[in-house]
Amino acid sequence: MAGLFKNLLVLFFVFQNTCLGFRSPLSVFKRYKDTTRSFSSECLGSDQPVISLGLSDFALDIRMPGVTPKQSDTYLCMSVPLPVDDEAYVVDFKPHASMDTVHHMLLFGCNEPSSTENYWDCDEGTCKDKSNILYAWARNAPPTRLPEGVGFRVGGETGGRFFVLQVHYGDISAFRDKHKDCSGVTLHLTHQKQPLIAGMYLMMSVNTVIPPGEKAVDADIACHYKRFPMHLFAYRVHTHRLGKVVSGYRVRNGQWTLIGRQSPQLPQAFYPVERPVEVSYDDTLAARCVFSGEGRTTETHIGGTANDEMCNFYIMYYMEAKHAVSYMTCTQNANPELFRNIPQEANVPIQIMSDMLKMTHGHHEETKDSDKSSLLKQAKKEEILEQNFHIEEAVEWPGLDLKLGQVSGLALDAENNLVIFHRGDHVWDENSFDNTFVYQQRGLGPIEQNTILVLHPSNAKLLHSLGKSLFYLPHGLSIDKNGNYWVTDVALHQVLKLGPNEKEPLLTLGVALQPGSDKNHFCQPTDVAVDPNTGSIYVSDGYCNSRIIQFSPNGLYLMQWGEGTETSLGRDKPGQFHIPHSLALIPDFSQLCVADRENGRIQCFRLETGEFIREIKHKSFGRELFAVSYVPGLLFAVNGMPYPGEAEPVQGFVMNFSTGEITDTFIPLRKSFEMPHDIVASEDKTVFVGDVHAKAVWKFASTEKMEHRSVKKAGIEVQEIKESGTIVEGRLKNNPESTDPVKKQEKQHLVQQHTSTGISFVLITTLLIIPVVVLLAILLFIRWRKTTVYRGDGEHKLDSSSGRILGRVRGKGSGGLNLGNFFASHKSYSRKGFDRVSTEGSDQEKDEDEGTDSEEECSAPPTPPAPSSF
Numbered sequence: 001m002a003g004l005f006k007n008l009l010v011l012f013f014v015f016q017n018t019c020l021g022f023r024s025p026l027s028v029f030k031r032y033k034d035t036t037r038s039f040s041s042e043c044l045g046s047d048q049p050v051i052s053l054g055l056s057d058f059a060l061d062i063r064m065p066g067v068t069p070k071q072s073d074t075y076l077c078m079s080v081p082l083p084v085d086d087e088a089y090v091v092d093f094k095p096h097a098s099m100d101t102v103h104h105m106l107l108f109g110c111n112e113p114s115s116t117e118n119y120w121d122c123d124e125g126t127c128k129d130k131s132n133i134l135y136a137w138a139r140n141a142p143p144t145r146l147p148e149g150v151g152f153r154v155g156g157e158t159g160g161r162f163f164v165l166q167v168h169y170g171d172i173s174a175f176r177d178k179h180k181d182c183s184g185v186t187l188h189l190t191h192q193k194q195p196l197i198a199g200m201y202l203m204m205s206v207n208t209v210i211p212p213g214e215k216a217v218d219a220d221i222a223c224h225y226k227r228f229p230m231h232l233f234a235y236r237v238h239t240h241r242l243g244k245v246v247s248g249y250r251v252r253n254g255q256w257t258l259i260g261r262q263s264p265q266l267p268q269a270f271y272p273v274e275r276p277v278e279v280s281y282d283d284t285l286a287a288r289c290v291f292s293g294e295g296r297t298t299e300t301h302i303g304g305t306a307n308d309e310m311c312n313f314y315i316m317y318y319m320e321a322k323h324a325v326s327y328m329t330c331t332q333n334a335n336p337e338l339f340r341n342i343p344q345e346a347n348v349p350i351q352i353m354s355d356m357l358k359m360t361h362g363h364h365e366e367t368k369d370s371d372k373s374s375l376l377k378q379a380k381k382e383e384i385l386e387q388n389f390h391i392e393e394a395v396e397w398p399g400l401d402l403k404l405g406q407v408s409g410l411a412l413d414a415e416n417n418l419v420i421f422h423r424g425d426h427v428w429d430e431n432s433f434d435n436t437f438v439y440q441q442r443g444l445g446p447i448e449q450n451t452i453l454v455l456h457p458s459n460a461k462l463l464h465s466l467g468k469s470l471f472y473l474p475h476g477l478s479i480d481k482n483g484n485y486w487v488t489d490v491a492l493h494q495v496l497k498l499g500p501n502e503k504e505p506l507l508t509l510g511v512a513l514q515p516g517s518d519k520n521h522f523c524q525p526t527d528v529a530v531d532p533n534t535g536s537i538y539v540s541d542g543y544c545n546s547r548i549i550q551f552s553p554n555g556l557y558l559m560q561w562g563e564g565t566e567t568s569l570g571r572d573k574p575g576q577f578h579i580p581h582s583l584a585l586i587p588d589f590s591q592l593c594v595a596d597r598e599n600g601r602i603q604c605f606r607l608e609t610g611e612f613i614r615e616i617k618h619k620s621f622g623r624e625l626f627a628v629s630y631v632p633g634l635l636f637a638v639n640g641m642p643y644p645g646e647a648e649p650v651q652g653f654v655m656n657f658s659t660g661e662i663t664d665t666f667i668p669l670r671k672s673f674e675m676p677h678d679i680v681a682s683e684d685k686t687v688f689v690g691d692v693h694a695k696a697v698w699k700f701a702s703t704e705k706m707e708h709r710s711v712k713k714a715g716i717e718v719q720e721i722k723e724s725g726t727i728v729e730g731r732l733k734n735n736p737e738s739t740d741p742v743k744k745q746e747k748q749h750l751v752q753q754h755t756s757t758g759i760s761f762v763l764i765t766t767l768l769i770i771p772v773v774v775l776l777a778i779l780l781f782i783r784w785r786k787t788t789v790y791r792g793d794g795e796h797k798l799d800s801s802s803g804r805i806l807g808r809v810r811g812k813g814s815g816g817l818n819l820g821n822f823f824a825s826h827k828s829y830s831r832k833g834f835d836r837v838s839t840e841g842s843d844q845e846k847d848e849d850e851g852t853d854s855e856e857e858c859s860a861p862p863t864p865p866a867p868s869s870f
Contacts, residue, residue, distance in 0.1 A: 049061040049062070049063075049080070050083050053188070056190055056191040056192050057188065057189065057190045057191075057192075058083075058189055058190075059186055059187065059188055059189070060080065060082075060083065060163075060186065060187045060189060061184065061186050062078075062080045062107070062163055062165050062184045062185055062186070062187065063096065063165075063182045063183065063184030064076065064078060064119060064165070064167055064181055064182050064183055064184055065078060065118050065119060065182070066180035066181070066182055067119055067180060067181050067182075068175055068178055068179070068180055068181065069169040069172050069175060069181075070172070071172060072169070072170060072171055072172050073168070073169075073170060074121075074168075074169045074172070075121065075122035075123065075166060075167070075168050075169075076119050076120070076121065076122060076166070076167050076169070077113075077114070077115070077119060077120055077121075077122040077124075077126055077164055077165065077166050077167075078118065078119040078120070078164070078165050079113035079115070079116075079162050079163065079164045079165075080162065080163045080165070081161060081162050081163075082154055082155045082159075082160070082161050082162065082163070084155055084191075085155065086155060086156055086191070087153060087154070087155050087156030087157075087159060087191075088153075088154055088155045088156075088159075088189045088190065088191055089151030089152065089153055089154070089189060089190050089191075089192070089193070089194045089197075090134060090146075090151055090152040090154060090187050090188070090189055091146055091150070091151045091188050091189070091190055091194065092145075092146060092187070092188035093107075093134075093135045093146075093185050093186070093187060093188075094185065094186040094188070094609075095137040095184075095185050095609070096182075096183055096184050096185065096186065097137060097167075097183040097184070098183070100174050101169065101174045101175070101181055101183065102137075102167055102168070102169060102170075102181075102183045103138070103168040103169065103170030103171075104136065104137060104138035104167075104168045104267065104268065104269065105135075105136070105137045105138075105165065105166065105167050105168070105183065105184070105185065106133060106135070106136050106165075106166045107133070107134045107135040107136075107163060107164070107165055107166075107185055108126050108127060108131040108132065108133055108134065108163070108164040108165075108166065109131065109132045109134050109152070109154060109159070109160035109162070109163060109164075110126070110127035110128075110129055110130065110131040110132070110160050110162055110164060111127075111129050111160055111161050111162060112127060112128040112129050112162065113126070113127055113128070113162050113164050114126055114127055114128055114164075122166050126164045126166055127162075127164055130327070131160075131164065132160065132199075132200050132326060132327050133200055133236075133314065134152050134163075134200075135185060135270075136236060136268065136269040136270050137185065137269060138267030138268055138269040145234075145272070145550075145552070145558045145559065146198060146233075147196075147233055147318065147552060147556040147558070148519065148556055148557045148558075149194060149195050149196050150194060150196040150197070150198050150233075150318040151190070151194035151196075151197065151198060152197075152198045152199075152326075153194075153197050153198075153324070153326060154189070158326070159326070163187070165184055165185065167181075167183055167184075169181075193321065194321065195320070195321055196231075196318040196319065196320065196321065196324075197318060197319055197320075197321050197324035197326070198316065198317070198318045199230070199316075199317055199318070199319065199324065199325055199326045199327060199328070200314060200315070200316060200317075200326070200327050200328075201230075201285070201314070201315040201316075201317060201327075201328045201329070201330070202312060202313075202314055202315075202327075202328070202329045202330070203221045203223070203248065203285065203287040203312070203313040203314075203315070203329075203330045203331075204221065204310075204311065204312050204313075204329065204330070204331050205219040205220075205221055205289065205302060205310075205311035205331070206302055206331050207302065208289075208291075208301075208302055208309070208311055209299055209300070209301055210242060210291045210292075210293045210296070210299065210300040210301075210309060211293050211299060212293050212296040212297050212298055212299060212300075213293055213294055213296065214292070214293040214294075215292055215293075215294060216244075216290060216291075216292060216347070217290070217291045217292070217293060218288055218289070218290055218291075218339075218347075219288065219289040219290075219291065219311040220286070220287070220288050220333050220336065220339050221286065221287045221288075221311070221313070221330055221331070221332070221333055222251075222284055222285065222286040222287075222330075222332070222333050222334050222335050222338055222339070223284070223285055223330035223332060223334055224282065224283075224284055224334055225279050225280070225281065225282065225283045225284065225285055226281060226282070227281065227323070227325060227328075228281070228319060228320070228323035229278055229279065229280045229281070229319070230278070230279050230317040230318065230319045231276065231277070231278050231279075231317055231318050231319070232250075232259055232273050232276075232277040232278075232279065232315055232316070232317045233272065233273055233276075233316060233317065233318065233552070234270040234271065234272055234273060234315075234316035235248060235259055235260035235262075235270065235271060235273060235313065235314060235315050235316065236268060236269065236270045236271065236312075236313075236314040236316075237260070237262045237263075237264045237268065237289075237312070237313055237314075238264055238268050238310055238311075238312040238313075238314070239264040239289055239291070239309060239310055239311055239312070240264075240308065240309050240310055241265075242291045242292055242293065242296070242300060242309050243263075243264040243265070243289055243290070243291055243309070243311070244263070244264075244265075244290045244291065244292055244349035244350070245261065245262070245263055245264075245289075245290045245346070245347075245348065245349050245350050246261070246262060246263075246264055246287065246288070246289045246290075246311070246312075246313055247260070247261040247287065247288050247313075247342075247343075247345065247346040248260050248261070248285070248286070248287040248313045248315065249285075249286045249287070249342070249343070249346075250277055250279055250283055250284070250285060250286075251283065251284040251285075251286050251338065252280075252283050252284075254341070256286075256341070256342065256343050257277055258274075258343070258345075259273060259277055259315060260273060260274075260313075261345060261346070261350075262350070263349075263350035264289075266350075270314070270316055271534070272534050272535065272536065272552060272553065273553075274534075274535045274553055275535075275553065275554070276553075276554040279317070284334075284335065284338065285315075285330060286338060286339070286342070287311075287313040288339065288342060288346045288347075289311035289313075290346070290347060290349060291309060291311075292349075389664075389685060389702035389703060390664055390666075390702065390703050391652065391654060391664055391666040391685070391687060391700045391701070391702055391703075392666065392669075392700060392701065392702075392703050393666070393668045393669045393670065393698055393699070393700050394686075394699040394700060394701045395669055395670060397458075397460060397698075397699040398459065398460045399418070399455060399460035399697050399699060400670055400671065400696055400697065400698060400699075402455075402460065402696075402697065404420065404422045404453075404695050404696070404697070405422040405423040405424040405425060405426065405427075405447075405449070405451075405695060406422060406423040406426075406427060406428065406692045406693075406695055407420060407421075407422045407677060407678070407690035407691060407692055407695060407696065407697055408421055408422065408423060408474050408475045408476070408477075408677055408678065408690070408692055409421035409474065409475060409476050409477030409487065409527075409677075409678050409690070410477065410678045410679065410680040410688050410689075410690045410697065411477045411478050411479045411485075411680055412457075412479070412680055412682055412688075413454065413479050413483060414479075414481075414483060416457055416682050416686075417454050417455060417456060417457060417463060418454070418455045418456075418457050418460075418680075418688055418697070419452060419453070419454050419455075419477065419479060419485070420452070420453045420455065420690065420697060421451060421452055421467075421474045421475075421476075421477035421487060422451060422453070422474065422690075422695075423447065423451065423471075423473060423474050424447040424448070424449035424451055425447065425448070425449065426441075426444065426447050426472065426473060428473055428490070432473065432491070433491075436515070437493075437515040437523055437524060437543075437544045438513070438515060439472060439473070439491040439492075439513055441472075441491075442472070442513065444472075445469075446469045446470060446471055446472055447467075447468070447469070447470075447471050447472065447474075448468060448469060449468060450465035450466055450467050450468045451467035451468070451470070451471050451474050452465060452466050452467040452477075452485060452487075452498070453465050457686065457699075464500070466485075466498070466500075466501075466502075466503070467487075467498070470496075470498075470505075471487070471489045471491075471492070472489060472491035472492055473489055473490045473491035473492075474487060474488075474489055475487075475488045475489065475490045475524075475525070475526055475527070476488040476525070476526050476527030476528055476540070476582070476583075476678075477678075478527070478528055478529050478530060478583075480530040480532070480535075481530075481532040483499075483500050484497050484498065484499055484500070484506065485497070485498040485499075485500070486498075486528045486529075486530055486537070487528070488522075488525040488526060488527060488528055488539070488542075490524040490525065490526070490542070490543065491513070492510070492512050492513055493510050493511070493512070493513065493514060493515045493516070493521065493522045493523060493524060493525065494508055494509060494510035494511070494512055494522065494525070495508070495509040495510055495522065495525055495528050495537075495539050496508050496509075507554075507555050509522070509537075509539070509551065509555055510522040510525070515544065517544075517545050519557040520557075522539065522541045522542060522545070522549075523541060523542055523543065523544035523545045524541075524542040524543035524544055524545075525539050525540065525541045525542040526540045526541070526542045526543065526579070526580065526581050526582065527539070527540045527580075527581065527582050527583045528540075528583070529583040529584070529585040529592065530585070531585060531587065531607060532585075532587055533587055534553070534607075535552075535553030536550055536551065536552065536553065536558070536607070537550070537551040537552070537553065537555070538550055538551075538583060538585065538592055538607075539551070540580040540581065540582070540583050540594060541580070542579070542580070543579055546562050546563055546564040546565070546576070546577040546578065546579075546580065547560045547561065547562040547563070547577070547580070548560060548561055548562050548580060548583075548592070548594065548605070548610065550610070559610060560610075561575060561605070561610035562575055562576070562577050562580065563575065563576055563577070564576065564577065564578070565577065565578040565598075565599060572596070572599045572601070574603065574612040574615065575603070575605075575612050576599070577594070577596050577599070577603075578596065578597065578598035578599045579596070579597040579598045580594045580595070580596055580597070581595045581596075581597035581625075581626055581627065582594070582595035582597075582626065582627035582628050582678065583595075583628075584628045584629055584630040584635065585607075585630070586604070586630050586657075588632060590606060590607045590608065591604050591605065591606060591607060591613060592604065592605050592606075592607055593605075593616075593628055593630065593635070594628075595625050595626060595627050595628040595637065596625065597624055597625060597626055597640075598623070598624060599625075600617065600621045600622060600623045600624055600625050600639070601615055601616065601617035601621065601625060602615065602616040602617070602625065602628055602635070602637065602660075603615050603616075604616070614660070616635070616655065616660040618653075618662055619648070620639075620648055620651075620653070620662065620665070621637075621639050621648070621653075622639050622640065622642050622643075622646060622648035622650075623640070623642075623643055623646070624639055624640030624641075625637055625638075625639050625640070626638050626639065626640055626675075626676060626677055626678070627676070627677065627678045627679045628679070629679045629680050629681045629687075630657065630681075631681050631682065631683045631685070632657075632683060633656070633657055633658075634654060634655065634656065634657055634663075634681070634685070635653075635654075635655040635656075635657050635660075636652065636653065636654055636655075636679050636681045636687055637652070637653045637655065637679065638650075638651070638652050638653070638673075638676040638677075638678075638679045638689055639651065639653070639676075640675065640676075641674070641675065649667070650667075650673045650674075650675075650676065651665050651666065651667045651673070652665065652666045652667070652676070652679065652687065652689060652700070653665055654666070666687075666700055668689075668698045668700075670698075671694060671696060671698075672694075673689070673691060673694070674691055674693035674694045675691055675692050675693040675694070676689050676690070676691050677690055677691060677692040678690045684702070685701070685702035686699065686700070686701050686702070687699070687700040687701075688700070
């Protein structure tokens with residue numbers, strides 16, 4: 001019986017492997033099968049480098065085969081053959097590298113690698129024939145993204161047959177444990193013909209000489225373009241140590257249009273072209289590298305060694321397939337007189353911090369101590385920041401009395417003026433959409449009032465307004481570095497870009513009034529953010545989709561991430577959304593933080609890849625977190641009204657960005673939050689909150705928590721005394737009481753309460769002492785009565801009376817006064833405007849006739865209603 005079982009088991013595995021062989025379309029990759037590498041067990045690379053993605057698509061995993069560099073500034077190369085004979089197209093790149101171990105990676109395409117070894121030192125070269133750069137990744141630099149419909153052509157009769165990966169290991173201190181590295185990149189390839197073919201245009205100086213000690217030396221390159229039109233979408237600069245700035249331009253009819261300008265001392269990856277540039281027949285392409293010979297004692301020439309220099313400006317472009325050329329070069333200066341009119345910016349060096357310079361060239365060891373010191377200073381700064389201010393309503397601000405519609409979005413422009421996005425006379429209610437999210441009130445027409453208002457932040461004076469007859473149901477708002485307004489409309493299912501003085505949109509994403517979930521449609525998009533460094537557009541989509549979408553600066557779809565929350569699993573996974581409602585872009589750390597509304601949390605992702613970084617979630621958020629805003633070092637957020645039976649109040653939060661810890665909370669003094677919908681903050685910690693139900697905007701400002709406080713820094717107790725606007729620091733003697741964090745927090749909380757109420761410590765002390773004195777007098781009187789003629793019943797009555805008094809005093813002290821229950825016990829009390837809306841997917845206003853019976857609040861809480869949406 002056992003033998004029969006073993007035979008059956010063997011037959012099962014044979015049958016399974018045979019089926020897998022027939023089922024997999026990868027069986028045609030016979031040439032690749034002979035060269036498949038075996039990865040180290042420590043390596044993170046896949047042991048299945050080619051993965052089928054359907055009938056026409058496949059992924060190719062290109063990784064270092066488990067290497068351990070022996071010295072810093074090591075360049076290692078390895079090659080992978082294209083696993084198909086016929087033509088294919090590379091349409092996407094996914095990097096697998098950590099900036100802790102890898103300085104940069106380059107991927108080349110060619111027909112013959114320089115070596116047939118598993119990997120080799122790149123000093124031997126990358127390719128024996130002409131090679132094209134297809135991809136570049138570097139620390140702190142954005143990855144290369146190909147626009148939709150664009151691909152690099154490989155294989156076939158004209159495309160390269162090999163990929164060569166070059167990895168630069170700058171600092172090898174991370175390899176002290178002798179682990180093996182498998183950094184690399186995964187390519188997404190397709191056999192489907194792409195209408196647009198990507199290519200590389202290299203502008204390179206070959207005869208520049210840099211005299212020793214010369215402060216500024218220009219290397220100019222210019223060529224006339226004599227081919228079919230090409231569209232530029234990315235650029236890369238390259239020099240060695242003497243390069244200060246490299247700039248590239250298209251010159252047409254005497255007009256210079258910037259392609260890209262960058263310091264070559266920053267990570268030398270491909271950066272997206274900020275504005276679309278088309279190069280046509282007879283245009284001129286021009287580039288300038290600015291060098292400095294200071295510090296050199298001999299002439300420096302163009303060459304390949306570290307002591308030589310290079311001047312390269314790479315342009316990544318696409319062309320129509322029928323006219324496509326994969327590689328072009330320019331190595332001359334066809335018109336030296338042309339550069340008399342080059343824009344002045346091309347001559348201005350870009351200043352780079354010294355530690356960044358060292359990191360870029362791979363020498364990191366000496367900067368580690370300074371980096372730690374910098375981080376420590378930042379942590380100290382944040383710690384003082386946390387304890388140095390409290391957010392309170394600016395009650396003198398008159399903007400609270402403005403006549404507004406439902407306030408859905410807020411932003412601050414470059415002058416810190418407040419910009420409000422509101423709905424005028426339109427409201428989002430249960431009649432706004434059908435069950436397929438199609439807007440049902442188109443007959444009302446667009447909003448006839450100006451929906452975008454620009455107000456002075458101090459006196460709420462109206463400075464400018466626009467947006468009349470453009471929108472149906474406004475929602476999200478942001479402002480880019482050029483002052484353009486970016487907005488979302490949940491009824492139109494669109495994202496629009498408006499100039500400050502334009503009546504018509506400059507750019508429109510999505511199809512008007514058509515919900516959808518593909519690359520060209522949105523479904524009630526909630527917010528939009530624009531990266532000031534790259535111009536990339538990020539959209540949170542939205543009420544009926546659960547994703548974040550990235551677009552190029554000119555609106556081409558690049559990628560998306562996110563999925564709906566699986567409510568049956570209990571806990572929400574990273575990258576899952578239940579209404580991604582608000583976006584905060586963190587350019588300092590290349591992150592995008594999302595207010596995941598119905599999951600009551602903030603999720604932060606890497607801008608370049610959409611990779612999940614961390615979650616910020618606190619019990620005090622409750623079930624909903626509506627909006628989030630960022631200023632350096634801090635996050636600000638607002639939550640939603642609590643569900644029936646839950647206690648977390650609606651309020652604003654201040655959080656340390658580094659730790660995610662809540663450092664302060666705030667509520668308004670005038671009116672009350674009903675449904676705070678958006679929040680925006682400035683670096684001086686002025687905060688504005690817009691409420692979609694209250695139709696109001698509050699202003700909050702920071703106030704000093706205490707004039708004299710202690711802060712523990714790096715194990716040293718430091719006393720800080722505020723004197724005439726300055727901070728004086730001095731050492732304190734060891735004091736166990738002052739270092740007790742619990743007592744310290746209690747003290748801060750007490751001081752915060754005193755400050756917020758405006759009642760002096762002396763007055764509070766007096767009010768507390770008076771009842772104690774009265775109580776002592778009563779007890780002394782009772783004692784005296786016991787020793788006199790009043791005994792028996794009199795004693796009993798007095799004791800009973802005093803017991804009732806003491807009982808009431810104790811009751812207040814122990815239980816606290818619950819104003820909610822107090823008001824709810826009166827039949828005349830109504831929670832109009834505070835009840836949760838039971839329809840998911842709308843920013844509905846409450847029905848004015850709808851109330852909540854106070855007795856229901858005292859009974860067992862009902863099943864939580866579906867989330868409201870505004």
